[in-house]
Structures are given as structure tokens and as C-alpha cells.
Amino acid sequence: MTSTDALTVQGAAPTSPGSEWWRTAVIYQIYPRSFADGNGDGIGDLPGITSRLDDLVALGVDAIWLSPFFRSPQHDAGYDVADYCDVDPIFGTLADADELIAQAHARGIRLIVDLVPNHSSNEHAWFQEALAAEPGSAARGRYIFRDGKGADGELPPNNWESVFGGPAWTRLTAPDGTPGQWYLHLFDSTQPDFDWSNPEVQEEFRRILRFWLDRGVDGFRVDVAHGLVKTDGLPDHLPAVDTDSMGGQDEAPYWGQEGVHEIYRDWHRVLAEYDGDRALCAEAWLPTVDRTAMWVRPDEMHQAFNFPYLMTQWHAPELREVISESLRAFPAVGAPATWVLSNHDVVRHASRLALTAENPQGHGIGPDSPGKPIPEVGLRRARAATTLMLALPGSSYLYQGEELGLPEVVDLPGDVRQDPTWFRTDGERYGRDGCRVPIPWESGAPAYGFNETGESWLPQPAEWAHLARSVQEEEPDSTLWLYRTLLATRRTEGLGAGTLEWLDGYGDDVVAFRNGAVTVVANAGTTPVALPKGTVLVASGPLAGDTLPVDTAVWLLA
Template identity: 50%
Template sequence: MTSTPQTDVVGSPQHISAEDPTWWRQAAVYQIYPRSFADANGDGIGDLQGIISRVPYLAELGIDAVWLSPFYPSALADGGYDVADYRDVDPRIGTLEEFDQMVAALHAEGIKVVVDIVPNHSSDEHVWFRQALAAGPGTPERERYIFRDGAGPDGSEPPTDWTSIFGGPAWTRVTEPDGTPGQWYLHLFAPEQPDFNWANPEVRADFLETLRFWSDRGVDGFRIDVAHALTKDLTDPLPSEAELDAIPRGEGQHPIWDRDEVHEIYAEWRKVFDSYDPPRTAVAEAWVERHRRPRYASAEGLGQAFEFDLLTQEFDAAAFKEVVVDSLTLAAESGSSSTWVLSNHDVVRHATRYGLPPLADQVGSTEQDQKQGAAWVLAGGPEDQLDREQGERRARAATLFELALPGSAYLYQGEELGLHEVGDIADDARQDPTFFRNPGVDKGRDGCRVPLPWARTGSSFGFGPGPAHLPQPQWFAEYSVEAQDGQQDSTLELYRSALRLRRQLQTAETLEWVDTGRDDVLAFRRPGGWVTVTNFGTAEAPLPAGEVLLTSAPLRDGQLPGEATAWIRQ
């Protein structure tokens, strides 16, 4: 959002295109966390010029689209998800002109551009929130956010005892223009992220303007952050935390999460998306119950929704198959395509997850044990329990399994290098608010956001001319692009080969399961005779007849080793 009026040019000749409007259904989308991808100016923070300089790398990798996490002006209270201006670029990252250059460079290589939209909350530095603070209670400016009088005779207690997602109270008290303690505002996340009031027509209209602004600059699609939290019913009396937790979340009537009327907003957005040719795409981050997902992914709504079930599973054949069957069923219900995710900016990298013992084996049965176990997992686990080689072996196998599935695959920067979580960041170097608000319980998400290693040497392993904004470990050297480029057995070359083959082999969005005679080996056939076999066990497994196109590990006497995947053409 910005105070500068924007001209509505929807439907003008610039939108005319003969491109395939269904490109997203089976796309390989590469997530870029801009501050940690590539730093061109040496200030330690990734930037748009850094991305532009790496476009040849992205083209060689073989992806269909990039998704950029927030690059907007931000105080970085939540890694850029506290947005101060929705229609500009953070000066530390670049300019609008450089954004246009980046889009042009990516489009020239046939790579689409998807950007993050953060509609549940803004930064407390957003011009609207500053206006709300200055205007005082009962004003139109405050109606853009969620303000309430406090509880108690003097209003000194928060309206409810709700806890924010990042820990601590979900309400923060403000000082009124006359200097007296005043109202409280709601923030489901950090205090620096006040929630918008989506019952306010100004909020709805301004986000439509934002969608047009970026679409007119050539953006092909949008990832919608916390898509299930926009609309809220905060009718007094407000429930307590215990009462709120007891309200079912799967009926569309929860006061905060996944309310039915949120889809009225996305129906308005869909009209904007469809006014372009080809239509702009969108994918929802919606952590909702299973039967609620299809509506977010419907053609009348956002069109696609993330399904994180595969990401949350252990490396296990039965668990993987159950997720795939369920996901394809949900996709059929919505008319959308499935989305496959193994890593992103919010979770431990899958090479590390797969190298740790199951959480139940790491900890005891008490609540404190479970909290400590969760902290281990979020930090990448204690080093003495991490089997790095097994984690990488399983990650390579899971990646080939994922890339063979019908639907779109969302890849997170650095996974193509086989990167592990960086779990040993010093406390004074961490940046994630979840670490500071949950001491001793939550190590935060910095470990998966450490800047990428491009070279074996240098102050930031080629990330930029100077040190990176998060410390990089020495073991990054051998995981760098320079170390892996051209090495036939490297994870980078595996990704390049897989993505190239995937483009050639992808056909209809269906699969047929193939009986392997073993519970720990999964196989499925895609139309055109493309068969994928994944061995989740340790004993070698025979392969069906056909031409072996690609394997995640070398075959042993023609058989597939444990914790490996093969692609076969019959």
C-alpha cells in the first residue's frame, strides 16, 4: 500500500497474451528469500541486483517460476513480513526500476514471477497505522485496524488473555495523542504487526489496488500469507483464550481462523486476477482442516493452496503414500492441482529433518521433554543426533519422489545444494522474533534463512563482497555452487537433471500405483510410461524393466539401494 494513487489500467492492451494460462498447474517454483539469496552491493543483505546477476543460474537450474518472499520496505521485525509499504521496494533491497529489470530478465528466460502478499497485518511503521495512532479512538483511521478499549475499571488490562503466534500477549496498548495510556490493538503475530480490519471497505479496496499495481508490472502470480486469518468476528463479549481454543476450526465460524466470509474477499481478488490475459495466479498459505482446503484452491477463489502434509511426515512409505492419495483427492475436489513442499523459509530444511531420529525417539514423555524436543528440531537438532549423510540421502530420494508427482513443486532456495539447517547460530546473532519471544523453547527460523554459499571461499562464500547478515558455517564451502557445479554426483546436478527431465516427461495430472511386493517400496506410473520407484527401506529393491533415466543414488548390481529413488521410462 502507498499513499500515491495508482491508475487502474486493467484490460489495457498490455494484458493481451497468448501464453498458456495453466502454466502453474505443474510448475516447478523456486522460492527466493531475497535477503539471503545474493548480495550485489556488499551490505550483507541480498538484493534485486543480486537476483538479476543469478538469473543465468536459475535458468540453468530449470525452474518454471520464482516466488519472492517479501522485498517491501520493512523494519524486519519478522523477516520482511512486517510490511511498511505494499507498493514499493525496500531501499536496502533495490528500487522499483530494478524490480522491473529483474522481471524482464526472468521473463526473458521463460521464468514466471510470483510475489508474496501479506494481507493479515502490516508493519507498525505503515502510514495507516501511524495515522491511526495520531487520530485517536473512534476515528476512521483506527477503523482500518482492530482497536479495543482495555478491560478493568481503568482499561489497563488487555481486552482478552489471548497469546500471539510468536508468544506473548496478542494485544498491545498504545499511548494516545494527549500522552495518556489508551486503547489496545490486536496482533496475531508480533507487536510490530498490527492486524488489519478486513470489515473496512478501505482495506479491501487498497489491497485490490496493490494486486493491480504488481500485476501491471508483469508479476504473474501471488502467494498469500496467512490466507485463512483475514476476516474475524470480534463481537463483544470476546472469548477467553481457553474458550477460543475450544471453538472448532473446521466449521467456518471460528472468531479468528478460517471463517467462511474470507472467501468473499478472494472472490473479489479473482475478478482482478481474471481481468489479465493470461489470468494472474495465486496460492494460499492456509493452515486449515482437510475438508476446508479445496475452497481456497477453487477457480472462484485463489486457485491453488499449499498442502504441507508431505513436509510434516517422517521418511516413511506408508505416510508418503497416504499424503499423496489424499492430496490428489483434494485437488480433484477443487479442480486445482496439488502442491508439493519439502522445505521453505519457516521450517527446518528437509536434509536435516530426515537425518534426525523421529521426535518420539529423541525425547521423553513429559511436556517439558516435548518442548525441548521441538526446540531441537527447530534448531536442526543436536549435532550428535544428526546423521548428515542419511539426511542427504533421504532428501535426494524424497526430492525425486516429489518432482515425479502430478502437480506443482515448490522448491526452497538452497535445497538444490543439499543444504542442512544451520543449527549453531549464536544467540546474539539470531534475528527471528520467535526465538526472542519463546526463550528456551523455540530456536526460530534463522537456520533455514542463512545466506546461500555460491563459492568455496570469501567472507560470505560468494553471497556478496562482504560478510552476510547471518553467520555462515565453514562447512558451507563444500556445499557451494562452485563446489558442485559440473560434478556428476552432486545434489545440484541431480536437481538440474531432474528438472530438465520433468519438463519432458510431465503429462496428465494422474498417477497409477504399481505393486512392488514390499511395504517399504513405493512405485507409481505417470501417463506416457514414466515410472518412479522409491525405496524407503535399507535393503536393495529390484527395478521394473525399462530405461533408467535418473537415480538419486548409484544402482547396486542393477538394484535400487535403500533410501533412494529411480525414474524409469517404459
């Protein structure tokens, strides 16, 4: 039996309540435009992803999550959706999506798609209909239109600010040039917010869920899952200075409202109509683990990204606290803890963990950012942090390229940047382009193997030649081989389904615990620490005899 056959059998095995695949899965995020480009136009696509599935089998992941590939004008890299039930031509066709799903399943890899329910594109047929309709019409009732304030309605309905900078309202202009109503967009002006109190919106998304479930997808990652419902009356609100852009530390009338939970109870019932443990995962930026756990109560979503964990510094006391709180709060509502260090919206953790200045989520780093990371320190800490994370009970998410140790691309010039944040803040915030650069596959190939033409929608740095997968395949100490070893050992030792037991006696700068038969020690301090007796299963970096160097983590078998 080949390894692919073994994975297929394992993926097809039935599960019982409490042992569903998503409780322990390692899920790999693919940002389609930057993963692999099958037609050479410089933008990644679905056939490109399909061509690289065997590399993901070799890595050892259980599932992939695809960022949006729906039809879109691409003002926000596909998170502005014009048609939720079609594939944008830059990514391929519906037939390509079906082939990708089939080929992933043939390899025992499940597939989760990214759903964007908070807002659509302004080119969505519904919004175009709303623009042509009168105030108070049914067409406008699908979105959040309001009259302005002031004598002539010249002021926006409230003072809300867009996540991407600038006002969260845009005023319409009638064909005759007269000003009209305003519409809400928590993100770019090309992304109008739906009104989720409207039954027509609710029914449309049930249809969209079933469209993709019928095609065989295994679940949905739900974008801005905490933002669909707004407080009645849309009261004024100004976020704190330098707050995280997605509201992780901010109580706002458009984040985390109680009404969102009934939406996800409804979606839960839709997924329950289908066999195979289909899953919902929430992107919900909330200030505490306990608040996040509310999204994964038994009749709601199945997973929620653990952003409090992601945003924790490389600091042992803080790590112990957030891990303890996560393993208390999520199991208390019957859900697995989830763990994540990088994604398409944050500075890659190979750079973020070595920053020496404040860097709120969404701001990004660039040539003039303070406290830029030292690459060697960032990579060492990233490898240790991943070694720690993949030993934790629950489900883990990886972001494409982190298995290569890719850092944030800091030196992108302004004229190539494409994130709306860069433009809406007039360059004050660099945004997220630095973590979205197409990843390197083959050192000596055009675009490092991203395609055969050398085209790339964002420029790839020259130093990525030595980080390409082809190079790391030949280096036993590479980050790629570290990830492969971690994932294989995690599966063999059953760590995802394990139980954590804290170990004392290592000092404040060390995170130490036992999960089953595996002892895990991570040194986040400034001096080496003594290692316990045991056989080394995997280490994030070289060990010094019986001591663990700084910024290093190890798994031991007693």
C-alpha cells in the same frame, strides 16, 4: 536457437483453460536477503537476484517467488510492510524491481511476489494515523483496536497468543502517559492486524494488486491466507500444547474462517482483468487436504501450498495416503495438486526428514534441540524425497539452496539470531533463522560468492564451502546435478501434467507408482528392495545392481 530463446518461446505460448502454466510449474522460492547480494552490505537484494537469473535457467525452473522486498523496518525480515507499493532501500528500487521482472520474463521465467494482507508494519502510514486518532475513529477502524477488560481496561480483550510467542495484544499509552486501547497482532507487536471487514482495507488491497500486476508480475503468494478474518466477538482460545505455530493442527477463531473466501473471490476477479494466467497461491496452514482445497475452488485462488504433504514424515504409508488424498481433493475442485518440502518458515528437509524428536513448525532447531539429525541420513532422504516429489502430477515448489542439499544451520549463536520467535519466547524456540542463512555460490570467494565483501547478515557455516554451487557444478553426482536432471526429465516426460497409477507388490515401506511412461520407486524402509525392469532415467543415489537401497528413489522407463 539458444536455450534461453527456447524458454522465452515456451513461456509466451498462449494457454487454454485447464492448461495454465501454474498447473504444472516448478516454482523456485527466493528469500531476497539471503540469495545474492549485489552491493556487498551483507543483505541480498534485487540486483543480486537479477545477476543470478541464468543459474535459475540452468536449473530448469518455470517461475520464481520472491519473499517480501517492500519498504519495511525489517522487524520480521520484511513481513512487516510499511509501504506495499515501494521497494525497501536495502533491496533496491522500483526500477530494480522492474528490471528484475523484465529480465526474468526475457528468460521465460515468470515472477510471483509475496503479499502480506493479514497485517502491516506499525510504521505503516495508516497505523501511525490510527495511533494519533481517537478510539472509534475511521483511522482505527482499519485495524483491530479494542478496549481492555478489567476495572480499568488493564487486561487484554481476550487470551489469544501470538504465533511468535507471548500475548497477541499490545496496549497503547497516550502521550500524557495514560493507558489506552489494545490492538491485535497475531504475530509480532510491530505487525498490527488489519480489520478485513472494513471496505477501505479491501479497496486498498485491490489497488496494491493492480499496482504490481500493472508492472507485469505473474501472480501473488499470499502470506497467512487463512488468517485475515476473525470470529465475531473475538472469543477466547488457547492452542493445544506444542501445536504448529501457524495453526496446521489447531481449530482457532483466527484461522480458516469462512469469510476469507469472499476476499479471494474478489481478488480472483481482479486478476481476471489481466492477460497471461496470473495466479494466486495461498499460504494456508490447515489440518487436512480437504480443508486446504477449499482455498482453490474455481472462483478463488489458483494454488495452495500442500502443508499436510510438507509435514509428512519419511514414512511410506503416510506418504501414499497424503498423495492419494491430494490427488483426490485438489482435482475435485478443478485445481492442481501442489507439492513442497521446504520454505523459509520450516526446518530444511535435508535436516527435518532425519529428526528423531518432535519439532512443531516454527520452533526450529538449535544447539540444544533433542533428536538432532545425522547429516548424511538427512541428505540421503532429502534427495530421495525430492526425486519422489518431482515425479508427482501438479505443481512443485523449491526453496533456494535445497538444490545444493543445504541442511538447517543448527549452531547459530544466540547473539546473531534475528527471528522474532527467538526473542518473544526468551530463547525457548530457536525460530527460523537456521533455514535463512545466505546460500553459497563460489567455494573460495568471500561469503562463498554471496557478495564480494564477505559480509553476511547471518553467519555461513564453514562446511558450506564444499556445498557451493561452483563445487557441485563439477560433480556429476552432486545434489545440484540431481535437481537439474530431475527438472529436465520432468519436463521431457510431461510428469506435471500426468496421471498417477499406484503400483502394488513392493511392500509397506515403498512408494511406487507410474506416471505416464515413467515408473517411480522410493524406498523409505530399512532393507533394499528389488527394482522392476527398465532403463534408469535418474536415481537419487547409487543403486546396488537390480536393487534399490534404503532412502533412495529412482525413475525408470519401461
